[in-house]
Amino acid sequence: MAFTVKQIAAAIGAEAVGDTSLIITGASEPAQAGPDQLALAMSPKYAEGLADGAAQAAMLWPGADWQALGLKAAILPERPRFAMAGMTRVLDTGQGFAPGVHPSAVVDPTAQIGKDVSIGPLAIISAGATIGARSVIGPHCFVGLDAQIGEDALLREQVSIGARVTIGDRFVAQPGARIGGDGFSFVTAEPSAVETARKTLGDQGEGKAQQWIRIHSLGSVTIGDDVEVGMGATIDCGTIRNTMIGNNTKLDNQVHMGHNVVIGENSLICGQVGIAGSAVIGDNVVLGGQCGVSDNIFVGDGVIAGGGTKLMSNVPAGRTMLGYPATQMDKQVESYKALRRLPRVLRDIKALQKAVFKTGEDD
Incomplete structure (x- = not known):
């Protein structure tokens, strides 16, 4: 070229x-x-x-x-x-995927395959799935029952798309992305020690053994147009409603989205971010690498969180956050500066104490 x-x-x-x-x-x-x-x-x-x-x-x-x-x-x-x-x-010379279905691919007769689609070696397209025109389904990919993928999608090798997942146009998934696994959702017959701990913030003792019972995921995942998902990223299905990602949002490698999470449009979720179940992330949000978002909170539009930030409560729109637990970035930086000055302050206090006590002895 x-x-x-x-x-x-x-x-x-x-x-x-x-x-x-x-x-x-x-x-x-x-x-x-x-x-x-x-x-x-x-x-x-x-x-x-x-x-x-x-x-x-x-x-x-x-x-x-x-x-x-x-x-x-x-x-x-x-x-x-x-x-x-x-x-x-x-x-960009691309990955060399040519239109056509490889002889080793398994495509269910009820699947709908658009024009000029490429389906690579050992890929599986399940019953009722729809693949949009000019899309690429790379080697060893799996597309589940009744899943829908829009036009011009690119699924690199070993991408997995679960049943009933709906994806818009120009979707990109890097190798090993997993979309549409069951959510991590379990419950006990009686209130668990974890539930009590959240209320009291206190120790629970050894307690009694409780069996965790699975809550099945009846929802799936809905993804908008122009979304990209990085290598090894995982997106859980919703419990009742779908987990959702808005248009033009980008997920980096090893991002995890729990069940029922909603991310708005034009957001940037960097590497190793974990978003717990039912959190709601607004539009134009940037979460730096290794950020964590607690369950059932919202992060407002335009929020920026620096790398390693742990968001444990609701964040109003437009805030810039840093630290664990997260506070506004300028306040967090001032705290860091104060912490670095602490040894010097302690030395000064010790010197003052010696001077005061010595003066007292002379008197």
Whole structure:
């Protein structure tokens, strides 16, 4: 796959200068770039590496002096990092999935398969399932009973979609994603020690043995358009109603969504985030890596939680949170600063105590 500098610039709506007929076959960091690769030197800091590579063309920053950097051509986007989205889309060679059904795939006769769908080796499409046009069902994937997947979906290898899951258009699931398993929901015949602990916050003693009885998941999962789910992510079915993900929300690797969770639109859920059952996450929310969200709380629109934050109670819209338990980020940072100063403060107090007691002895 090869493009001219001019073609790449046109695809991302950016200005191209110099010899825009140069052929580009890929992208590279500046110091490792070859003569047919587009060097990504999107700030003066990264441009320093151009001298160590052999790039003839580079993606730079607005107003960059590309000729002084020894280049024959350059692309000058207004927002370089955003331009990377378009540039990588143009240069992405994909995974090599071709339309058609592999001979080893198992497709139930009642399944509805759209035009130009690719179904890979050892994939299974269950009865009543619907696969939208131009979608890719990769090797070893499973699509359950009556599941619906929209158009232009990409299920990488070993993705599992449970029964009655409904997914919109342009869905992407990375290898090993699991969507539509039963929720982790159990109950005891009498109030459990856990229920009592939540009320009293006190010790429960050894107590008596209680058998946990499974609550079956009658709901499924509903996912909107343009949603992406990372490797090893797991999404539980709802107990009665469906677990839900809104349009354009992105889940990173190893994210877990418990039963009945609702996530709104345009939210970003980073790696290893755990969201407990029946939590409601608003639109435009960002949860940093390893955040935890307690069950049955809501997180308002536009909330940002830094990495490792544990949200244990409702969070109003627009808050920026950090820490365990979570507080507003500016307050949490002040607490961290105070904690770091504590040894020095204790030393000062000790010195003052010695001075006061010594003065008293002299008197």
